[in-house]
Amino acid sequence: MPIITSKYKPSIIFRNGYISTIYPNILRKVKGVSQKRERVELDDGDFIDLDWSYALIQNSKKIAVIVHGLEGNGQRQYMLGLTKYLNDNEWDSVSINLRNCSGEINRLYKSYNAGVSEDLDQIIHHILTKYTYTDISICGFSLGGNIVLKYLGEDRSLPIEIKSAVAISAPCDLYDSLSEINKPKNYIYQQRFIRHLKKKLYERQIDFPDILSKSDIKNCTSIQDIDNLYTSRAHGYKDAIDYYSKCSSKQFLKNIQKPTLILNAKNDSFLGNLCYPFEEAKNNSNVFLEIPNHGGHVGFYLPNKIYYNEKRTLEFFEKPS
Template identity: 50%
Template sequence: MPIISSTFKAKGLFKSGHFSTIYSAKLRPIPKVIQERKRLELSDGDFIDIDWSFSEKKDTKVAILLHGLEGDAQRVYIKGQAKMLVENGWDVAAMNHRGCSGEENRLYLSYNSGRTEDLEELIDHVIQYHKYDTICLIGFSLGGNVILKYLGERNHVPQQIKNGVAISTPLYLRGALEQLVKPENMVYSKTFINDLRKKYKRKMNQFPDAMNSEELKKIQNLLDFDTLYTAKAHGFQDAYDYYEKSSSLQYLPNIKIPVLILNAANDSFLSPECYPFDIAKHHKNIYLESPKHGGHVGFHVTNKVYYSEKRTLQFINK
């Protein structure tokens, strides 16, 4: 019955989910960690860029980090986690999803909440060309959904993968969408859709036969974007088909290695389905921790160290 009673206690203004979310994304000083970019050419002719950080301890452990929607491997939460890991003997491979590394990807398709093929190719590359005997998967928000789906949709995963951590993860995508369109979350949904509209416009220049300005005008919210681009580009019938097939919640019972799901109770991005207490109660590998505070990727302790960073290290080292 691995439901964890969290020790995290937010202080002052950080008890507010919105304050901790916004502060952590926009105001936290960016932790200093060295990153070395290497490009991975993919089997379909596209590419992803990986930002590597290396520990001085020359160990045989690597953590693969996945960022959230329209993020990248330079986001403060990625660098904070990477710094904590490299200082404690872990190398880090922070993956930029297709089109998120500052250069547009080559193909019409991109990334989405359930696309695990790129993660699989990165894992295969790490196993083939590096000498790691221990791999941990760590995902934030959308990236958390990707790693949980990857671990649950396959009958077997490489033996080098020992555990995983999913932080502030929308396990049920339709519910998360319905949360984001609520008035209290307007500032977040507006930010996301503005970024996605810009991405659509840039991609429209690459693929004028598949994308056009009339469709761009119709994209006013996240559901529109997933209807007019995500579903069409990635082979789904519509946005709701995408949400149903890509949600990691349905794959949790199949996970065969220990995973920690760290979702704050006051994360305004998450619907009730994103807190799978019933599954965790009956599954030896699903560890669910739901502290009262923390917002969305906002588990502030100090500017230098977040609870999620310490908790992740503790979980993967045990």
């Protein structure tokens, strides 16, 4: 499918990628979203918490499944912004809080990573078993976008109810994305991620002292150190590089059979060149690649409280193209 020409043209100040990235996280406040939590028991004895929000019309048959990014949750402003806009346009929505991201430590040693498509699969089947939705569309932000793309392109039979998907600011090549995050321009972001990830590891160490030591956690000075120590081993990979290689969604894009939009801004400081899958989009009629010049990482600010990525997601859900 040819690359889509983007219509996103923000005001001058929001053409700066750093401002686009920072502003929604610090100053955006989405109001008017009501969430109802449901705990789903997983096959391996763990749990995932879902945050449901409903359209004003009753008994909507359309549901949007939304997956957050690294160290996110269902209450992040980008999650609430999309939820509100979808609810206002007759879509129910459910935000998945990945394991260990809902405010309560999960039961097992493993938690979540950029490739936990099996958890997304269980949630989709839970929704289809318990509820009566006929149209399911999926949206993933950042790490969640990688999960969604991997899920769609893996060797599995997808439910016919899944109609479309959108991945926003998706690190399609995980190592390439990490290499960008490690650059001096992203030092503040990198340190923030490390601080949050280590905090959760210290919490996990209390429950699993024989597997994880405080000194090992303390010695982690990078995201890759954390992925070598915990993320890879806890989820069955040899090391961080093995995890990045096997979980990067780029390799799965050629197999996607549902209409899927990838919205990655050109000035996203977290994405390297390999995270823009031009060839994969050109060779698969189901993959639509839109690369606005601006937007930063999960930015896409517009002045009317509805961001461009939210408008674009609904537009694609309603008419995939």
